[in-house]
Amino acid sequence: MDIRDCANKSFLRLFAHLALVAAAVFTAFGVLAEPKPKGYEYYLTGNAVDAVLPQRPPSPSTLLMGGGPDVDAAFKWMIQKAGGGDFVVIRVRGADGYNQYVYDMGGIDSIETLVIKTREAASDPFVLDRIKKAEILFIAGGDQSDYINLWKGTALETAINELIGRNAPIGGTSAGLAVLGQFDFVALNGTVYSDDALADPYNRRMTLDREFLTAPGLNGVIADAHLDTRDRMGRLLTFLARTIQDQWVSVESARGIGLDVETALGIDNGIAIRLGVGSAYFLRPTIAPTVCQSGQPLTFRNVMVDRLSGSGSFHLGRWTSPGNGTTKYDLSAETGVLVSSQPGGGIY
Template sequence: MKIFKRWIGMLALSLCIAPAAHAGKPYKYYAVGDTSDAVVPRPAQQSFVLMGGGPDVDDAFKWMIRKGGGGNFVVIRATGTDAYNPYIFAMGGVRSVETIVVPSRDAASDPFVLQRLRGAEAVFIAGGDQGDYLQYWKGTPLSATLQELANRNVPIGGTSAGLAVLGQFIYSGLNQSVTSSEALANPYSKNVTLDRDFLSLPPLLGAITDSHLDARDRLGRLVTFLARVVNDGWTSTARGIGVDVETALLVENGQASRVGVGAVYFLKTVGLPQVCAPQTPLTYQNVGVQRLSGTGTFDLDNWSGYGATSNYSLSAVKGTLVSSQPGGAIY
């Protein structure tokens, strides 16, 4: 009994010491499982998960685990808890799941944070506020390490705000979140805040992403983002990827498939907007849309869908979104 009590006491002490090891640090760190470095074969192809927010998609995490070969799965975020740790660890196939809360540029330069990231076999950027990610992480050793991981074909995924920072062009959301009606009415509203080049991921070059597309009616604002990117001279042809809630796009070597309950929308611009100016409703005609649902696939390199895809066009006409689909449905 004395030995048992001593063991319980030592265990309780170790549980108290573990968090204290990071006390006073600019980050928070949580882990489950064996966090020693795993040695697994390097993945042959780049792979990414673009998740649309809302309920998480189990199949997307399982896919990332397989593509990374197991080992250490790292979640990064600027705020929040370690809720992903038990959720992902219960899926099996990983040595550990670690969550690192990185709420400042100091934390994004911390050697421990960078060391844990570099040892990851998969990295997932949680939801939250993409404005935080850009202010705290862009141009820091953390973003450089994420780029190194992508270049080494380590799977990278993100949901909601984590999805927003994966495209070359980014809705930064630095002010109040903009609605479709507000963006279409004034594409230069103070809430239409854009950024770019957090990461360079070849399948997503020239693209801007958006999440919660159906649930929050964001297709109109995505069209506006595309208009701004082209009108401001960032690119001559812009692409948009909008993902419904509880839906994920799985991308490997530029080829994409969909899992979850919703659809994924792929938009592409043709030329400059007809009218895109401050305090003026947007007019931008014939933005091509391909809607991916079911078991269809999408080639990001050729920007072409196969299988369960539908094709139509959207036009913003004096701030109102008009669709070429029968009945005028925009989704």
């Protein structure tokens, strides 16, 4: 073997050894540590160049969707209110399931989905830039406790509120709907069923929060989805009682909104219209709860309900339907049991 080959091999062995030592040292000091995951995923369908619209929408608008099958007309309504532009979906779980579906409806420049999975990602400059440049924002379904734990109190919340201030349409379905009212059921200990809520308004699953977001038209409101298929009227009534009992809102200002599945409510400048196939329910108390205490069944009487099932509208500011477009009845909780003034005692 040539002496030069021996020298070269010795040098290579020495270099490899030094490289390993350097890597260990640098890693210990964080120099060559593995890059941290971004904490978000990003999906784009359509034009990557930011759309610039000639003007903002003239009035604020909110879209509430009751879960289950999505309502095509609801997404088209949001696009029409925005005048097009970039449609942004945010969520904690899932992927880009909305992208092609909404993009194929036409009328938008692009649709982007951000799966924002950590509090750090909720303050990421790229994430915030995409939110701030949106013309439409939609919060997907999932688990609303994720939205509270990961997004509340972050720069993402601030960016969403800035969008609302620019009259950009904002909407949500299921868990996304649940965080759009001034008051929210946030499911920090899992979901709660109507029977359990009525039996004890302060049971451990009755976790409420306030003022994460307040979409236009929803001051004083707590909202719920899947009302019909999951029999949630009882828990919505209990949520409403809690907001009063906990002195978050006065009897005069407390409101509840419930939506059936495959049903949406489009709210433009305080006027709500129904989209889809089910009903929307508007609840207004007339008196404070008689009994709303830990460990005791709820007694809460004479809650007025307006059920919007047709093509009419509902004025949220006046809490009335022009032209009597709703079915009106009263609901009460009597020691944890719902009682209705409708013929036959129907709750819905």
